[in-house]
Amino acid sequence: MTNTSLSLIQIRKLIQRQNLFDQLVLVALLMAAFSSIVVTGGILWILISESVSFFSQVPITDFLNLNDPKWTPLFDDKNFAIITLISSTLVTTGVSVAIGIPMGTIIAIYLSEFASSQVRELVKPILELLAGVPSVVFGYFALQTVTPFMQQVILGVQIFFAPGRDEFDYYQLPGFNMLSAGIVMGISIIPLISSISEDAMRAVPKQMREGSFAVGATRLQTSFNVVLPAAISGIIASYILGISRSLGQTMIVAVAAGTQPVYTWNPLEGASTISTFIVEVAKGDIEHGSLEYNTIFVAGLALVVMTLAMNLLGHYLSKRVREVY
Amino acid sequence: MQGEELDLSAIVKDVQMRKSISIRKFWDVLFSFVALSFLILGLAILLLLIFQLFVDGRGLLFSWSFYTSFPAPNAAEAGILSAFVGSLFVICVTVLFAIPIGVAAGVYLEEYAKSSSSPAVRILTDFIEINITNLAGVPSIVYGLLGLEIFKETFKLGNSVLTAGMTLGILVLPVIVVTTREALKSVPSTLKEGSIAIGASKWQTIWDLILPASIGSILTGVIVSVSRAIGETAPLITVGALTFIAFLPPLPFSDRFAPDPQTGELVRAGQYGLFDWLFSGYTVMPIQMFDWVGRPNPEFRVNAAAAGVVLVLLTLVLNSAAIFLRIYFRRRIKW
Numbered sequence: 155m156t157n158t159s160l161s162l163i164q165i166r167k168l169i170q171r172q173n174l175f176d177q178l179v180l181v182a183l184l185m186a187a188f189s190s191i192v193v194t195g196g197i198l199w200i201l202i203s204e205s206v207s208f209f210s211q212v213p214i215t216d217f218l219n220l221n222d223p224k225w226t227p228l229f230d231d232k233n234f235a236i237i238t239l240i241s242s243t244l245v246t247t248g249v250s251v252a253i254g255i256p257m258g259t260i261i262a263i264y265l266s267e268f269a270s271s272q273v274r275e276l277v278k279p280i281l282e283l284l285a286g287v288p289s290v291v292f293g294y295f296a297l298q299t300v301t302p303f304m305q306q307v308i309l310g311v312q313i314f315f316a317p318g319r320d321e322f323d324y325y326q327l328p329g330f331n332m333l334s335a336g337i338v339m340g341i342s343i344i345p346l347i348s349s350i351s352e353d354a355m356r357a358v359p360k361q362m363r364e365g366s367f368a369v370g371a372t373r374l375q376t377s378f379n380v381v382l383p384a385a386i387s388g389i390i391a392s393y394i395l396g397i398s399r400s401l402g403q404t405m406i407v408a409v410a411a412g413t414q415p416v417y418t419w420n421p422l423e424g425a426s427t428i429s430t431f432i433v434e435v436a437k438g439d440i441e442h443g444s445l446e447y448n449t450i451f452v453a454g455l456a457l458v459v460m461t462l463a464m465n466l467l468g469h470y471l472s473k474r475v476r477e478v479y
Numbered sequence: 480m481q482g483e484e485l486d487l488s489a490i491v492k493d494v495q496m497r498k499s500i501s502i503r504k505f506w507d508v509l510f511s512f513v514a515l516s517f518l519i520l521g522l523a524i525l526l527l528l529i530f531q532l533f534v535d536g537r538g539l540l541f542s543w544s545f546y547t548s549f550p551a552p553n554a555a556e557a558g559i560l561s562a563f564v565g566s567l568f569v570i571c572v573t574v575l576f577a578i579p580i581g582v583a584a585g586v587y588l589e590e591y592a593k594s595s596s597s598p599a600v601r602i603l604t605d606f607i608e609i610n611i612t613n614l615a616g617v618p619s620i621v622y623g624l625l626g627l628e629i630f631k632e633t634f635k636l637g638n639s640v641l642t643a644g645m646t647l648g649i650l651v652l653p654v655i656v657v658t659t660r661e662a663l664k665s666v667p668s669t670l671k672e673g674s675i676a677i678g679a680s681k682w683q684t685i686w687d688l689i690l691p692a693s694i695g696s697i698l699t700g701v702i703v704s705v706s707r708a709i710g711e712t713a714p715l716i717t718v719g720a721l722t723f724i725a726f727l728p729p730l731p732f733s734d735r736f737a738p739d740p741q742t743g744e745l746v747r748a749g750q751y752g753l754f755d756w757l758f759s760g761y762t763v764m765p766i767q768m769f770d771w772v773g774r775p776n777p778e779f780r781v782n783a784a785a786a787g788v789v790l791v792l793l794t795l796v797l798n799s800a801a802i803f804l805r806i807y808f809r810r811r812i813k814w
Contacts, residue, residue, distance in 0.1 A: 169680075176682045180591060186583030187592070190610050190656070193649055197621060200628040257517050264514030277518060279802045284525045286703075286798040288710025290765040291787045294772055295528045298535065298780070341524055374507045395616060402618020404713035405765070409772050429620045429713060436623070436717040442632050450717075454624045461616060 201458060204451030211445055217452075225415035225426075227449045228435070234449070236456050238417040242332060242425035243460070246407055249336025249421050250343060250400040255393055257340070258347025262389075265348065266355035267363075267377045278349065285345035293409030296338035301327070301410065304334050308422070330412030330424035338410065339403050343396040350395065354388020355381050387472040394468035398461045404429035428457045529791055536784030545785060549725040550767065554778035559786050561724040562767035565640070566709055568728050568756060569763055572644020573651065573708045578701060581652050585659025585697075590685055615653040622650045623717025631718055638719040640728055641757040646718050647711055651704035658700025662693035695808030699801045706797035710790065712765040721762055722770035728759035764790050 209217070216234045223235035261281075265274050305327045312324045327333070358381050366376040382389070412424025413434050426434065432450045440446045539545040539555075548558025584607075592604035626646030636642045666689050674684040690697075729735065729751040737748035764786060771783035 172680045172683065176680050179682045180587075183583045183587035183591065186580045187587040187607055189580055189584060190607055190614060190652065193625070193652070194610050194614060196629060197617065197625050200625060201621075204628070257521075260510075260514045261517050261521070264511065264518065268511050268514065279799075280522055280525070282802060283795055283798050284521060286706050286710070286794045287525070287528065288712070288765050288790050288794060290710070290712045290769050290772075291528065291532070291791055294768070294783060294787055295531065297772065298784075299527065299531050341521070344521055372503045372507045374510050375503065398616045398618070402620060404618070404620050405769065408713075409769065429618065432620055432624070433713055433716050436627070436719065451624060451628075454621050457618055458621055461618060465613070465616065 197458070201451055201455040204448050205455045207443075208445070208448035208452045211448070223417040225417075225431070227446060232445075235417070236453070238415050239426065239428045239431055239453060240456065240460070241417055241419055242407075242411070242415075243401060243427040243429075243457075245419055245421050245425070246332045246336045246339060246403070246411060246427055247397060247400040249333060250339035250403070251393075251397055253337055253340025254343040254347055254396055254400070258344045258392070258396065259351060259389065261344065261348040262351035262355060262392075263377050263382070266352045267373055267381060278352075281345040281348060285342075285349075287342070289342065289403065289405040290409065292338050292342050293335075293406040296334045296406055296410035297329075300334040300338055301329060301331065304331070304337070325422070327422055328412070328424050330410065331422055332407075332411045332425060333421040335407045335409075335411035336421060339400050339406050342403075342406070343399050346399060347392045347396045350392035351385070351389045354385040354392070357388070358384045383475075387476045390468050390472040390475075394465055397464050397468075401461055401464065402429060402457060404433055408433050428453050529788070532784045532787040532791060534784075536781055536786075536788050538781045539785040540788055545782075550723050550762075550770075554776060554782055557771075557779070557782050559764065559767055559782075559789065561727060562762050562764045562786070563789070564727050565724065565761035566763040568640045568759075569643045569647065569715075569761060570705055570708055572640060572757065573647040574701070574705060576645050576648035577651050577655055577704065580648075581655025582659050582697060584652075585656045585663065586685060586690075588656070589660045589663040590681070590689070611653050611656055615657070619650055619711060620713040620717055622646055623714030625649065626714060626718040637758070638721060638760055639758045640761045642718050643715050643720060643761060643763070644757075646714050647708040650711065650714060651708055654704045654707065655697075655700055658703070659693075659697050662696030662700070663689060665696065666692050695804060699805045699808075702797050702801040702804070706794045706801070709763075709797070710765055710794055712763075712769055715763060715766055716769070720766050721760055722766060724760055724762040726760075728756040728761060730756065764793075 212232075212234050217236055219233075219235040220237055223237045224233035225235055225238035226233045265277060269277070308327045309324055313319075362380050362384060363376055366380045371379065407427045408430045411427065411430065413426050413430055414424065415431060416423065416425040418425050432453055435446060435450050440450075533540070544556070545558045546563070547560055548556060549561050551557040588604060588607065592600055592607075595601065595604075623646060626642055626649070630636045630642040630645055631638070670688055670692065671684055674688050675681075679687070731751060731753045733751050734747050735749050735751050736745045738744065739746045768783050768786040768790060771779040771786065
């Protein structure tokens with residue numbers, strides 16, 4: 155009798171101790187979960203506070219200057235027209251999207267609707283491996299393989315349409331150009347787009363496909379008229395992620411697209427993007443708190459704002475076109 | 480008379496139908512063909528990329544001195560020793576920093592927040608979830624700016640292994656949180672209920688049953704994030720990684736040498752502490768490669784390509800390991 159009651163007390167103590175321990179663990183876990191909010195807050199705080207001190211030294215009209223845009227923060231004659239960097243960021247992203255989205259989507263449709271499960275099991279890991287290649291290696295590939303190839307292609311196209319000229323009369327694609335960088339960026343986002351889109355398409359209920367087959371539609375018709383509209387929100391999410399990745403892509407453009415901040419919308423030229431500029435400045439020694447130091451944060455803020463705008467647009471679009479089933 | 484006409488139109492319709500079917504079937508085949516050629520193109524690019532690196536870097540890839548030398552002004556003598564060791568040290572910090580926080584956050588979100596009935600916790604959880612999704616879309620260079628301002632300038636950690644490791648740790652945190660949650664989700668609720676039924680507390684259940692059951696999938700996420708961290712370049716340039724490092728971070732308790740004040744010769748001046756390597760300067764593989772690619776002297780392209788081969792092989796091995804582990808654990812665990 156006494157034995158039992160003693161052990162009951164012991165058990166109660168044990169439980170109490172365990173409960174206390176559980177509470178402590180819970181607090182620790184909660185703090186860990188909170189860390190993501192701290193990180194987001196930190197990012198916003200540093201970007202905004204450094205930008206505020208930037209705009210206390212540079213008038214905002216200079217920053218948004220569209221008439222004679224120049225970006226020369228490191229020169230004596232300082233100009234801060236951000237459109238110079240934004241244009242090249244949009245051009246490389248545009249090329250990347252023009253390659254990555256069609257190819258990624260077609261591969262996703264093929265894997266989800268056409269391929270046998272063996273092909274799928276074989277191909278998906280390979281795409282994952284492609285996704286894992288470091289971007290600096292892709293940059294090397296863009297500079298050393300794609301650029302020489304595109305130089306030949308551009309020359310060939312010109313000779314085809316206007317033959318018989320002197321070799322130097324043709325436009326020579328420069329060694330650093332946004333086209334090659336954009337193409338390789340497009341290749342690098344294919345795995346991302348295809349795997350997320352494929353997941354979205356595979357989540358479409360089987361009955362919808364079967365209904366479509368039953369009324370005589372082919373696989374292709376079913377894919378485009380039934381599966382694609384049903385999976386559109388997931389597919390758009392993959393596009394958003396791909397575009398965000400391209401906007402923020404740094405090493406491919408830093409290696410292959412050149413480092414001169416030139417205002418141009420022509421992909422056949424080289425120009426520094428927002429992220430290239432940050433890397434170029436950070437490579438040198440910059441004094442904490444100087445105007446140059448503020449500049450890279452203001453450029454970072456511009457990048458984040460562009461990514462954010464992209465995300466909002468995507469959410470809006472995906473709400474507009476989504477088919478509820 | 481009328482019947483014949485009817486028959487004729489039926490035949491015409493039949494022929495039209497057949498034609499339309501065969502056209503649609505043709506499109507089907509054409510689409511498969513295009514898609515398959517895109518897939519093969521993707522694979523071919525991966526192979527071409529590796530092949531090109533091999534061909535360009537073959538002059539140094541097979542010489543042992545490339546792996547045992549520091550960077551040098553002369554391309555043929557420059558090696559990746561300090562970059563390779565630097566990558567290892569930085570990744571160590573990244574893993575030690577990101578795994579505990581990431582796994583803990585994943586456990587909280589999946590095991591505690593989901594079952595909570597309090598509306599405040601629900602709102603908080605939703606907020607954290609949206610936040611983590613958004614963090615995954617933030618350009619990596621912005622994490623570099625964060626590391627630069629917070630770790631390097633505010634905490635005065637300088638161009639150190641610690642700054643780099645923590646910056647990359649924050650970068651891979653969302654990946655680890657998301658994979659941890661996925662891993663925990665796949666553990667069946669019967670396991671939890673059985674454990675709770677015999678009197679285990681919530682944390683005991685998680686620590687003794689759920690985490691061991693999902694460790695394989697969590698490991699997959701960790702490997703993927705390590706492979707990502709190894710290849711990440713831009714944030715480390717932003718936090719101020721150097722490119723010309725002719726020394727290795729000091730190992731704990733290794734001998735420290737300093738110039739003798741009288742003779743100027745290097746003499747043993749004590750030992751390094753346990754954590755001195757954290758505050759050492761460093762460079763990492765992708766930055767070394769970036770530096771070599773950017774040199775005007777084309778001889779350095781050979782070094783860049785050779786470093787690229789090592790980098791690609793490392794990430795390929797890590798990613799294959801992750802894929803293999805995922806398949807292995809999916810097959811092995813039968814609930």
